[in-house]
Amino acid sequence: MRTTSFRIPRRPRLLTAMLAASALALTACGGAGAGADGGSDRPVVLTTFTVLQDIAQNVAGEHLTVESITKAGAEIHGYEPTPGDIKNAAKADLILDNGLNLEAWFAKFVQGLDAKHVEVSAGVEPIDIAADAYAGKPNPHAWMSPANVQKYADNMANAFAELDPQNADAYRANAAAYKTELQKVQDELTTGLAKLPRNHRALVTCEGAFSYLTRDAGLTEKYIWPVNAEQQATPQQITSAIEFVRANRVPAVFCESTVSHAPMEQVAAASGAELAGVLYVDSLSEADGPVPTYLDLIRHDTETILAGLAGNSPGAK
Template identity: 70%
Template sequence: MAKRRGVRGGAVLAGVVAAALAMGGCSALPADDDQRPKVFTTFTVLADIAQNVAGDRLNVESLTKPGAEIHGYEPTPADIRRAAKADLIVNNGLGLENWFAQFVDHVDAPHVEVSDGVEPIDIAADAYAGKPNPHAWMSPGNAVIYVDNLVAAFSDLDPDGAEQYRAHGDAYADRLRGLHDELVTALEGLPPEQRALVTCEGAFSYLARDTGLTERYIWPVNAEQQATPQQVAATIDFVGDNRVPAVFCESTVSDKAMQQVVSATGAQFGGVLYVDSLSEAGGPVPTYLDLIRHDIATIVGGLTGSGGRP
């Protein structure tokens, strides 16, 4: 169900709110003639999933743009003014949006955490050990749970559209289940020595669980972004000891640390994976379904490519 929060402090965001109010009269947003209920999501992946449930009945937008790093995002005065027009705000939860609690405290709109009901996988290492891995959407099976939560929230927001939301949700959930079968089939043929997925961020725990891959990463969540020498050294040791043929990095962070791993081990750089953001419409991953398919193709290509270790 959608939730409301009480007003709380927060010096940084309070300053943003004050700036938004001060700018409101002189830099108002363009007039919006769309009379449909407005739904704002915290990032582009959620916007696409939500749009598939909403159909044409709701105006769905992402607060962050394609390519934005969601973990440490800093809301702007324009974000506050846009969110003030929202009828519903959708966030992931599980600690993904570190900034969201203070942000939503200053916006008079209900919100829904779409990961509610997901069985979390805890982060195993470093400062975040024991906290839930927030990237639950990287399992299409978890995305079905997101869809169910969106159907319920949209039906509360717009009861007249409840039947349509349920129908859209059921149809999209069928596509997600088919996507799950696609990724399992694509990866089931990898031999044991090629089943290690090494990335910059630990964003693939749920996908690795679904497909039987062994996950390793340099840092657990992108809120860190600065790899320590110890993290790089541990990754080098794992790649070298296990003769991992290829390593990967995510689109929203620098691959500099992973390139150190490549130089030290002779593994190939297998390519860029998408997790926290879709691309622009003309890019490689304009939708969530495209994102999962792109990542699977990149992983399989990297781990089985002729450039990998023999």
């Protein structure tokens, strides 16, 4: 599945009008707090994608019903909401989105809905995209740093406490426990990287989705393209990556699960680096998949990066 970041699809006017009308009608008749099963009296929190859903569920515990608009494996950047999404959103008491220009479709989605919405990336120091058509706009992938997700957890706890004051202490306690787990991942990454030669502390990926992780872990970042796009990588982009890997003798390179690995295979073949594994970014897997929770995702990615840069990846010779 190919991710297309920041692409705002042209929605037919008829569909836009239908979604807006559905939102207004369903807000009037839908019962907030009905929940997915139609019977729970817990407040309903709706997130824009599965990563946020899982983080929010850890903070919410048993006190809230947390759902995601998009499903596991869905493409988030250019998602097109359906009338069914609007129907589900009409039940929500609170909607959480990432912000940082990730959900280009979100403004139209919430038109006519009564639910409050909160950007969970508030307080994160943004990193601007460095090149191409989106240069100067914030990189939206702030959740790829476990240090940033600690801010997400606090923002969620505060939003949940406002929504449901009687359980405010539980939300803040859940957030504190979750932040402890996130800090363990951050510490394991930085400790592992400190054992490597300095020139090996570089993360070379297909997309520039790891800017926050590299900043917070002290890695040098290099990618083939800054934002996923429909076109293939250019020869200049591939050559630049090859030259970086050669100059720094970087032992391993990586690619995300949602894009073709062919460009990075060229980089690896030409530079002598190992293509050391798949990294996950935008979506969790199904429950029986490799990354069913955010902690699974970020642990998988950090462990894969450390193993590759240390020469211990499964494919290393």
